Amino acid sequence: MKRFKSIVLVAVAVLLGAVYVLPAAPAAAQSSASMSIVPKKNYVIEPGKSVKDTLIIRNLDSAQPLQLSLRVVDFTFTDDGGTPKLMIADDAPQTTWSLRPFLNTPNSVTIEPGASKTINIEVKIPAKQGAGSYYSAIVYSSGASAGGNVGLSASGVTLVFASVPGQVKENLVLKKFGAYDSNTAATGSSGYMFLTDKEPQSLAYTLENGGNVTESPVGSITLKDMFGHERTINNVNPSGSLALIGQTRTYTACIKLAAQEVDFQGSKTTTNACTSAGLWPGYYHATLDLFYGQNGNNTQEVTGVASFWYLPLWFVIVVVVVLLGAAYVVWRIVNKVREMLYGPGHKKSLRRRK
Amino acid sequence: MRHRLLRLHALAFIKWRYLWTEEFVALLLALFVFAVPAYAATRLQERGLYMVSNEPGVTTSYTASFRYISPQAIGSVDMLFCVSPIPYEACVTPPGLDVSQATLSDQIGEMGYSILSKSTNHIILTRVPKVITSSDLSSYTFTNMVNPTDTTRSFSIRLRTHTTTDATGTQVDFGSIKGQVQTGTKLETQVPPMLLFCVAEEVTEGCTSTNDTYYANMGQLSADSTLIAHSQMAVGTNASGGFAITANGTPMSAGTNVIDPLATPTASKQGENQFGINLVANNDPAVGSNPEGTFANAVASPDYGIPNQYKYVPGDVVAFSPNVSLMKKFTVSYIVNSRPDLHAGVYTTTLTYIASGRF
Numbered sequence: 001m002k003r004f005k006s007i008v009l010v011a012v013a014v015l016l017g018a019v020y021v022l023p024a025a026p027a028a029a030q031s032s033a034s035m036s037i038v039p040k041k042n043y044v045i046e047p048g049k050s051v052k053d054t055l056i057i058r059n060l061d062s063a064q065p066l067q068l069s070l071r072v073v074d075f076t077f078t079d080d081g082g083t084p085k086l087m088i089a090d091d092a093p094q095t096t097w098s099l100r101p102f103l104n105t106p107n108s109v110t111i112e113p114g115a116s117k118t119i120n121i122e123v124k125i126p127a128k129q130g131a132g133s134y135y136s137a138i139v140y141s142s143g144a145s146a147g148g149n150v151g152l153s154a155s156g157v158t159l160v161f162a163s164v165p166g167q168v169k170e171n172l173v174l175k176k177f178g179a180y181d182s183n184t185a186a187t188g189s190s191g192y193m194f195l196t197d198k199e200p201q202s203l204a205y206t207l208e209n210g211g212n213v214t215e216s217p218v219g220s221i222t223l224k225d226m227f228g229h230e231r232t233i234n235n236v237n238p239s240g241s242l243a244l245i246g247q248t249r250t251y252t253a254c255i256k257l258a259a260q261e262v263d264f265q266g267s268k269t270t271t272n273a274c275t276s277a278g279l280w281p282g283y284y285h286a287t288l289d290l291f292y293g294q295n296g297n298n299t300q301e302v303t304g305v306a307s308f309w310y311l312p313l314w315f316v317i318v319v320v321v322v323l324l325g326a327a328y329v330v331w332r333i334v335n336k337v338r339e340m341l342y343g344p345g346h347k348k349s350l351r352r353r354k
Numbered sequence: 355m356r357h358r359l360l361r362l363h364a365l366a367f368i369k370w371r372y373l374w375t376e377e378f379v380a381l382l383l384a385l386f387v388f389a390v391p392a393y394a395a396t397r398l399q400e401r402g403l404y405m406v407s408n409e410p411g412v413t414t415s416y417t418a419s420f421r422y423i424s425p426q427a428i429g430s431v432d433m434l435f436c437v438s439p440i441p442y443e444a445c446v447t448p449p450g451l452d453v454s455q456a457t458l459s460d461q462i463g464e465m466g467y468s469i470l471s472k473s474t475n476h477i478i479l480t481r482v483p484k485v486i487t488s489s490d491l492s493s494y495t496f497t498n499m500v501n502p503t504d505t506t507r508s509f510s511i512r513l514r515t516h517t518t519t520d521a522t523g524t525q526v527d528f529g530s531i532k533g534q535v536q537t538g539t540k541l542e543t544q545v546p547p548m549l550l551f552c553v554a555e556e557v558t559e560g561c562t563s564t565n566d567t568y569y570a571n572m573g574q575l576s577a578d579s580t581l582i583a584h585s586q587m588a589v590g591t592n593a594s595g596g597f598a599i600t601a602n603g604t605p606m607s608a609g610t611n612v613i614d615p616l617a618t619p620t621a622s623k624q625g626e627n628q629f630g631i632n633l634v635a636n637n638d639p640a641v642g643s644n645p646e647g648t649f650a651n652a653v654a655s656p657d658y659g660i661p662n663q664y665k666y667v668p669g670d671v672v673a674f675s676p677n678v679s680l681m682k683k684f685t686v687s688y689i690v691n692s693r694p695d696l697h698a699g700v701y702t703t704t705l706t707y708i709a710s711g712r713f
Contacts, residue, residue: 033568034552034561039593039711044408044536060552060561082712083598083671137710142553144704148569149606150688151702152585154553157710163536182676187656214713218508218532220440234438239594239677240506242713262649262680265548269592271651271678291439291510291532296404299439299532301397 032061032113033142033154035068036265043162044295048127054118055158057140059111066111068140070119074098075137075159080206080250082241084159086137097212097245099123099136099162109140123162131166133213133245135159161214161242168294171210172217172243177288178306180204180252182274191250195309197316201274203233204252205288205304209243216240217302219290221253226283231255236290238272255279281315284308396423398513398529400491410503410535411450415459418511419493422464422486424526429483431467431494432514432521435475439510439530447475450503456496463492470520478521501535506594508534547593550681551709557586559647559683570688575701577625577694582641584688587707589652589673590681595712596651598674599684602706605629605666606690608699613690619663628691629703630664633672633684638662642687645673649680664689676712 036058043051059066074095075084087095094100104122111117121138137157144153178192179200185191191204203221221233236253243249254274261270286306293299398420407414422428435453436445454474461467470480479494502509510532514525554564570583591597605615606629616630622639633654635643645654652675657665664687673684690701 032552032564032566033554034557034564036548036550039547039549039591039597040595040713042536056546060550061564062562064564064566078598078671082595082676083674084710084713085669086600086708086710088602088708139708141706144568144706147571149572149581149690149700149702150570150583150585151704152553152555152568152570153704153706154551154587155706155708156549156551157708159711159713161713216508216534218439218510220438220443232440232443234440234443241595244713262678264590264592264678264680265550267592269678272594273651273677289440291508291530293402293532295408295533296402298400298402299530301530 031067031143032059032064033066033152034060035066035140035142035154035156036060037140037156038158040159041161043123043160044165045123045125045162046165047125047129050122050124052120052122054120055138056116056118057109057111058116059113062114065113067108067143068111069108069143070105071139071141072100072103072105072136073139074100075135077244077247077249080248082249084137084157086139086157088139097132097134099134099160102126102134102162103136103138103160105138123160125162125164129164131164131168133161133163135161135214135244163213163294165295168213168297169211170213170215170293170297170300172215172290172292172300172302173208173210174205174288174290174302174304175208175248176204176206176250177304178203178286179284179308179310182252185250193308195311197312199276199279199310199312200255200308201276202252202254203286203306204250205236205290206248206250207243207302208248209245212245213294214242214244215292216242217251217290217292219288219302221289222287223255224285225280231277236288279310281310281312284310396527398515398527399423401513401529401531403511403531403533405501405533405535408501408533408535410501410505413498413500415495415497416499416533417460417493417495418513418531419491420513420529420531421489421491422515422527424515425486426526427483427485427517428464428515428526429481429519430470430516430521431479432512432516433477433479434512436510436512437507439512439532441512441514441528441530445475445512448502448504448507448509450501451475451509452500453477453496455498455500457498458494459497460495461493463488463490467494480519480521483517483519503535505535508532547591547711549589549591549593549597549709549711551587551589551599553585553587553707555585557588557683559588559681561588561681572688572690575690575692575696577692577696580622580624580639581690582639582688584642585686586683587686588681588683589709590679591675591711592678593711594678596675596677596679597709598671598712599707599709600669601631601666601672602668602708603704604668606701606703608697608701611697611699611701613692613696613701615666615668616664617667619657619660619665621662622664622689622691624691625693626691627693627696628664628689630666631672631686631688632658632660632664633686634659634661636662636687639689641689643685645682645684647680647682649682651675651677652679652682654684672707674712
């Protein structure tokens with residue numbers, strides 16, 4: 001019995017010692033935080049009907065399983081760009097355009113290292129649902145880690161848009177149009193410019209969406225220089241960007257587009273960027289012609305005009321030098337005429353008689 | 355009154371007589387009177403298109419509707435299907451579209467039309483020329499229309515009305531109708547959009563491996579030192595709209611005591627309560643590194659891309675790309691400073707980086 005007691009005491013002592021001596025490891029089981037998801041889904045669903053679809057999620061980590069919890073949240077716009085503002089708070093109110101009541105997803109998914117999994121989702125529109133655009137986001141969250149001062153967690157998002165056909169309210173209003181500098185806009189300033197010393201590479205237009213549907217306008221911009229030379233931007237919304245309900249959205253269009261084919265994860269994809277269009281300094285006039293409208297609704301048209309000056313510093317210097325040179329030549333001619341009329345060294349000015 | 359007119363005349367034509375004369379102004383006004391357009395085609399109103407099915411590539415029915423404006427005799431309607439709606443631009447046939455087998459199955463409003471000719475992207479309706487009397491909406495339904503297959507671009511029907519029966523001669527009215535096919539059928543030739551994203555203390559650029567550490571220990575808070583840490587994230591997408599990453603989570607806290615996050619880009623200052631992050635290389639303190647990856651589309655947000663300036667506002671976009679972006683790795687630097695009177699405790703936070711596509 002004594003021997004048994006001593007064995008138990010030693011075992012307890014070893015256990016306690018191990019607890020105190022060994023380093024504190026994170027309590028939670030580690031999940032990978034490396035994922036590949038589908039960024040956007042679009043559906044057209046008539047009232048009373050549903051759509052069943054699948055989403056493929058891939059665990060990019062070759063060592064750890066990926067454990068994700070899924071939830072559906074609403075979103076709106078962050079600014080005049082295309083970044084969604086996710087309403088991730090638990091008590092966030094439901095928006096009028098929310099797809100949450102109609103969108104079913106699983107609550108969680110576990111994916112083995114380096115593997116993919118297909119999850120089923122369903123969008124079911126009630127029979128009496130009115131026509132318009134409805135959208136929400138599926139958020140996939142990896143678990144938060146226990147330990148340390150700063151815990152890290154990764155989430156991916158799929159934006160889900162559903163269009164319910166029928167008679168909708170569509171109203172895009174042109175707020176601004178003109179030459180645009182994306183770099184200036186990124187700093188929080190208005191990117192529009194009327195006078196610039198840098199060659200504009202893009203034009204932009206800002207539309208306010210007062211309807212109850214998302215809109216994706218198409219059309220063209222014609223840019224004309226002071227000598228009447230025209231160039232046309234045929235695709236003014238190459239990414240099919242949306243103006244969300246209530247959003248004032250700025251769309252940019254490259255004056256000259258440089259398309260580049262790149263290899264992304266083993267497949268070819270095309271990326272576009274603005275490049276120098278070789279504009280000469282001077283005055284430019286631009287006209288905008290946009291079309292928008294949902295299936296079964298009237299096609300609406302938005303038109304606008306804008307102008308800008310492109311005056312680089314070298315051009316201003318050249319103009320000033322040329323003007324000064326011309327003034328000098330005139331002055332020399334006047335002096336020559338004086339000399340011819342009144343002889344050399346005559347100081348009398350050529351003033352009109354009273 | 356006469357006195358005022360004389361003064362105006364004196365001001366306009368005597369003082370500035372070298373710039374313009376009465377004769378010149380008269381000529382200018384005469385030019386305005388005569389310089390009217392030779393003809394004035396107007397836009398067809400309330401133009402719309404209803405596609406019974408807007409699945410790409412399927413055979414379906416189209417109903418094109420519009421209201422005639424000019425009260426003239428109309429003998430034909432020209433319907434040209436193009437990618438661009440702009441009438442003066444070259445017409446590119448929408449990929450997959452075929453209206454060569456179209457049949458006019460119904461007409462409302464201005465009637466009496468039949469199909470004169472049809473091809474892959476062109477239909478001409480003809481009738482005995484008749485003056486437009488009704489202001490009601492007219493609509494024309496066609497069956498056997500094959501939808502375009504490109505879901506990423508809309509298409510248009512360029513409409514023109516003519517007095518002739520074969521859509522030749524001067525147009526009377528014009529206008530374009532926009533249509534679009536959406537979703538449904540998956541095209542095998544298209545690569546589906548993907549968004550790749552990973553977060554850890556250390557990650558590889560392609561997200562294929564991490565060091566499986568999802569937290570950072572920053573050490574003992576002190577008014578005389580700045581605590582630093584870093585984490586990494588890699589991201590890439592083939593979606594044409596690009597991506598955005600937001601940083602979310604409460605500021606560092608211990609119970610009810612909070613270390614204030616920096617609301618604007620601010621330099622690190624010992625002895626002040628500060629919590630901030632940025633995504634570039636810094637030397638004060640020495641922490642972090644610049645984004646890695648050759649592709650230029652993905653960048654740190656301006657407020658989080660200034661060396662030695664730190665900021666943290668929950669929900670802020672910290673990195674983004676407006677377009678397709680190959681994989682790019684960002685290193686996030688964390689700094690914490692504390693005042694001497696900061697309440698003792700273990701200050702922690704969990705930051706969730708959320709990567710989303712853009713709309």
